[in-house]
Amino acid sequence: MFAYIESLRMALSSIWGNKLRTALTTLGIIIGILAVTLMGTLISGLDRSFEKSMSFLGRDVLYIAKYEWFGEQEWWEIRNRPDLKVEYVEKLKAQSKYIQAAAPVTIRTANITRKDEMAMGINILGTTTEFVQTAYMNIESGRFYTDGEDRSGARVIVIGYDVANALFENENPIGEKVKIGNYVFRVVGVAEKQGKFLGLFSLDNRAIIPLGTYQRIFSRRGWMRLDVKVGQANIDDAKDEITAIMRRLRGLHPQEKNDFAVNQQDAFRQQYQTMKIAIGGTGVFITVLSLVVGGIGIMNIMFVSVKERTREIGVRKAIGATQGSIMRQFLLEALFICLFGGCIGIILALGGSFLIDKYMFPSTMPISLAIISLILSSVVGIVAGLAPSYRAARLDPIEALRYE
Amino acid sequence: MAELIKFKGVKRYYDVGSEIVKALDGVDLTINHNEYISIMGPSGSGKSTLMNMIGCLDSPTDGTYEFEGEKVHEMDDNQLASIRNRKIGFVFQTFNLLPKLTALRNVELPLIYANVPRDERLKLAEIAVGKVSLTDRMHHKPNELSGGQRQRVAIARALVTNPSIILADEPTGNLDSKSGVEIMNVFDELYKEGNTIILVTHEAYIAEHAHRTIHILDGCIEEDIKNHKSKTRKKLRKKKATA
Numbered sequence: 001m002f003a004y005i006e007s008l009r010m011a012l013s014s015i016w017g018n019k020l021r022t023a024l025t026t027l028g029i030i031i032g033i034l035a036v037t038l039m040g041t042l043i044s045g046l047d048r049s050f051e052k053s054m055s056f057l058g059r060d061v062l063y064i065a066k067y068e069w070f071g072e073q074e075w076w077e078i079r080n081r082p083d084l085k086v087e088y089v090e091k092l093k094a095q096s097k098y099i100q101a102a103a104p105v106t107i108r109t110a111n112i113t114r115k116d117e118m119a120m121g122i123n124i125l126g127t128t129t130e131f132v133q134t135a136y137m138n139i140e141s142g143r144f145y146t147d148g149e150d151r152s153g154a155r156v157i158v159i160g161y162d163v164a165n166a167l168f169e170n171e172n173p174i175g176e177k178v179k180i181g182n183y184v185f186r187v188v189g190v191a192e193k194q195g196k197f198l199g200l201f202s203l204d205n206r207a208i209i210p211l212g213t214y215q216r217i218f219s220r221r222g223w224m225r226l227d228v229k230v231g232q233a234n235i236d237d238a239k240d241e242i243t244a245i246m247r248r249l250r251g252l253h254p255q256e257k258n259d260f261a262v263n264q265q266d267a268f269r270q271q272y273q274t275m276k277i278a279i280g281g282t283g284v285f286i287t288v289l290s291l292v293v294g295g296i297g298i299m300n301i302m303f304v305s306v307k308e309r310t311r312e313i314g315v316r317k318a319i320g321a322t323q324g325s326i327m328r329q330f331l332l333e334a335l336f337i338c339l340f341g342g343c344i345g346i347i348l349a350l351g352g353s354f355l356i357d358k359y360m361f362p363s364t365m366p367i368s369l370a371i372i373s374l375i376l377s378s379v380v381g382i383v384a385g386l387a388p389s390y391r392a393a394r395l396d397p398i399e400a401l402r403y404e
Numbered sequence: 405m406a407e408l409i410k411f412k413g414v415k416r417y418y419d420v421g422s423e424i425v426k427a428l429d430g431v432d433l434t435i436n437h438n439e440y441i442s443i444m445g446p447s448g449s450g451k452s453t454l455m456n457m458i459g460c461l462d463s464p465t466d467g468t469y470e471f472e473g474e475k476v477h478e479m480d481d482n483q484l485a486s487i488r489n490r491k492i493g494f495v496f497q498t499f500n501l502l503p504k505l506t507a508l509r510n511v512e513l514p515l516i517y518a519n520v521p522r523d524e525r526l527k528l529a530e531i532a533v534g535k536v537s538l539t540d541r542m543h544h545k546p547n548e549l550s551g552g553q554r555q556r557v558a559i560a561r562a563l564v565t566n567p568s569i570i571l572a573d574e575p576t577g578n579l580d581s582k583s584g585v586e587i588m589n590v591f592d593e594l595y596k597e598g599n600t601i602i603l604v605t606h607e608a609y610i611a612e613h614a615h616r617t618i619h620i621l622d623g624c625i626e627e628d629i630k631n632h633k634s635k636t637r638k639k640l641r642k643k644k645a646t647a
Contacts, residue, residue, distance in 0.1 A: 006516045013504065017504055311500065312502055314500075315496075315500045315502065316513070316517075317461075317488075318459070318461060318488060318494045318500075319489060319494065319513060319514040319517065320485050320488050320489020320490070320514055320518065320565075321485060321517050322481070322482045322486070322517070323481055323482065323485070325517060397461050398456050398462060401461075401496070401500065
């Protein structure tokens with residue numbers, strides 16, 4: 001036991017005696033640990049914002065659209081697909097046993113004005129009241145429009161959080177008038193803040209008007225999506241059923257391919273997984289590379305250290321050090337050089353992840369990763385220290401004492 | 405007197421490729437407790453090999469070596485390390501102190517390998533430093549000490565485990581004559597206290613301190629003589645006479 005503590009003390013004092021050399025040697029380890037921890041931080045942050053974004057999509061919502069989200073078909077195969085129609089909604093609801101809510105959604109971009117204020121590039125959604133359920137939307141103040149308003153084509157509008165802020169700073173927007181082009185709308189509700197979707201576009205930067213109104217003012221034709229909420233437990237069954245119903249509605253022969261797509265959150269998830277593997281793989285590659293290089297550096301410096309201290313080793317052996325205790329001393333030295341590098345790497349990574357958290361997206365460095373990287377650097381230290389320590393342990397004391 | 409060291413036909417051959425060097429070629433030697441011995445011989449005579457052999461740093465190619473009844477010639481590396489640690493104190497020509505440690509820590513070193521607890525280690529080390537009268541300098545590093553002081557630290561290190569034998573290889577070789585005398589006085593004192601001391605030297609006046617001188621030539625003992633005029637003997641006789 002004392003022997004271990006003493007070996008430790010000797011190893012530490014040797015490292016302390018060669019501060020600069022140790023610091024330079026550990027650079028590879030530092031970079032390796034930095035790479036693996038920062039990558040972990042990055043992935044954790046991406047995970048978090050991805051999950052947050054996914055919660056907007058809803059796990060149990062199917063999105064029936066003209067095209068697949070991440071389709072791999074050639075464009076000429078799918079360009080002639082017909083648009084979706086509003087009447088599908090009622091037919092789907094009538095024939096499906098899974099559908100809990102369904103809303104047709106159509107979108108265009110427009111500017112919303114109020115007196116001198118203008119909110120530019122707002123996504124104007126035309127949809128029905130069931131959108132509240134399919135989009136998991138909460139109204140912060142006011143209300144969503146009613147079925148009656150939808151059917152009658154009332155000029156009412158529910159605005160997103162950012163839109164409300166832009167047009168009505170410190171004012172209550174409910175009941176106020178805004179204009180899209182020349183059409184005047186009355187604000188009936190403000191949606192709760194939702195944040196950005198995958199950091200790409202904001203869900204607070206939109207306004208929702210009744211589908212009836214939308215079609216009267218803008219267009220009855222064009223792009224449309226059907227958002228269908230089914231029970232989470234049945235999502236796969238529901239997907240099959242809805243695909244079947246859609247095929248029937250479209251009058252497709254069994255041999256014909258679908259001319260529509262039933263999308264779900266999983267599509268994003270798969271894309272994301274692919275990306276994550278790419279990021280992770282790159283990180284692991286850099287880490288392994290720099291740890292190997294760092295390990296070789298440490299092996300080299302340990303060989304130098306053994307050479308330099310040949311006489312010391314001779315003395316220690318003469319006064320009773322066993323091969324084991326010499327081996328232990330040098331192994332611990334290599335181990336601590338690596339652990340030292342690992343700690344510096346983690347400290348730098350903490351700083352880095354703080355910056356990522358502050359300037360990129362919310363993230364934290366996973367503790368488990370810090371521990372893993374410390375273990376990793378210990379392993380590198382031991383592996384790199386083995387050969388030099390073995391050489392030190394096997395030195396012939398007579399030769400070593402004679403060494404100049 | 406009990407037998408401390410017993411060599412019987414000890415041979416040590418080195419195979420240097422083209423030929424076999426016979427560093428020791430059949431040495432028979434018995435050393436008893438509380439002897440004061442000097443080993444002399446020209447360079448290449450095998451005296452270093454003999455010293456390494458006595459110090460359990462080397463194993464014989466042939467022959468037997470018993471140290472207080474323990475069969476050294478059959479020992480493996482760890483057992484040799486252990487016997488060096490417990491039974492043998494080394495003093496080198498070049499002191500061989502660890503430069504980064506203070507005098508006290510240098511003296512403590514063998515006790516670390518003997519697995520002595522820290523508090524006890526420091527106590528024993530301080531006693532050993534006291535024996536070579538360096539208590540006031542024990543917290544200095546070797547480079548802050550004079551040559552004579554360094555060698556005294558080395559002697560304290562050799563003493564600290566209370567070994568059966570102190571093996572000194574040219575202990576005054578790197579010292580000026582004044583420090584040399586000082587160091588030899590320390591050895592004389594240690595001998596009087598009952599220690600067994602073996603000096604390896606090629607200086608006749610150093611060898612005079614010992615009461616038995618072994619001359620080595622070509623790997624064999626050429627001469628093994630009692631030195632009745634030894635300085636320590638004289639002193640001892642004086643002491644006895646006065647007593």
